[in-house]
Amino acid sequence: MSPTDHPFDPSLDLVIEREIDVPPHLVWAAWTTPEHVKQWFTPKPFETAECEIDLRPGGIFRVVMRSPEGEELDQGAGCILEVVEHRRLAWTAALGPGWRPVESDLPFSAIITMEPSGAGTRYRAVAVHGTKALKDRHEEAGFQEGWGAMTDQLVEFARRL
Amino acid sequence: MSPTDHPFDPSLDLVIEREIDVPPHLVWAAWTTPEHVKQWFTPKPFETAECEIDLRPGGIFRVVMRSPEGEELDQGAGCILEVVEHRRLAWTAALGPGWRPVESDLPFSAIITMEPSGAGTRYRAVAVHGTKALKDRHEEAGFQEGWGAMTDQLVEFARRL
16 A cells, blocks of 8 residues: 555545655654654644654554643543554554554544655645544544644644754 | 564453464465455354455455354454464454444454464464453353354364365
């Protein structure tokens, strides 16, 4: 499977696409190094309180956000699904570490792809849902704004790597 | 991760372990080739009506059983999680193809490991659940009998490969 041939279903999936002026290996580093993720992941003025990544299929993917008032928002541990260095990272909120199914209010899987594009990266983040109702709920909760702001922060951070 | 270092939680997981007098690559072939799976997967007198396997992370894993009365039992498509040739196959009922979360009555992930043991295989099939209630339900639905019979049929089939 090439990094971009994931079949996109507009009735079930949400996507952020961006041409980024940073090469794929730096975008990859920003996404897969917990100390880096803590610097950019959470849209301001929220912050990332904790990040744990065990970068292998079945490994943990966990981010805890913190509100400006200091409240921590722990959405539980997700699971790394696929690791294709510098090209594709997939993880899901529907499984925990060790591929253990979890109850989730908003189960989705995230497929992050990074394709070389000139000196930069064609970046794509897809959120995959099981039903249109869940996709709609994610959209109404501010997917485009939230993941858009995340991506802005990712680019700004990765430029400094 | 070695094939057997999956952390087993007896309060959440169910397991079948067996020393098999067939080498790992034949057990692997029996588990990963749809035409083979159709010969052994479903405990008799039920049969396997259909089997579809796309052997890559994110690929489909789907088996349709058929009762002696001819009723087809389609539990929906699962998703391949990990493919380590001749050693470990993981799939889940909690995601569909492309890692799309699905509603499942009995969400679990299956981790099948095959370790060389003399001329044969130390075989382990673990069903991983999110809660004790789901583990108990799987157990009460006949996990040991069902997966035990599957494993007997798997061994009998693999010996003829």
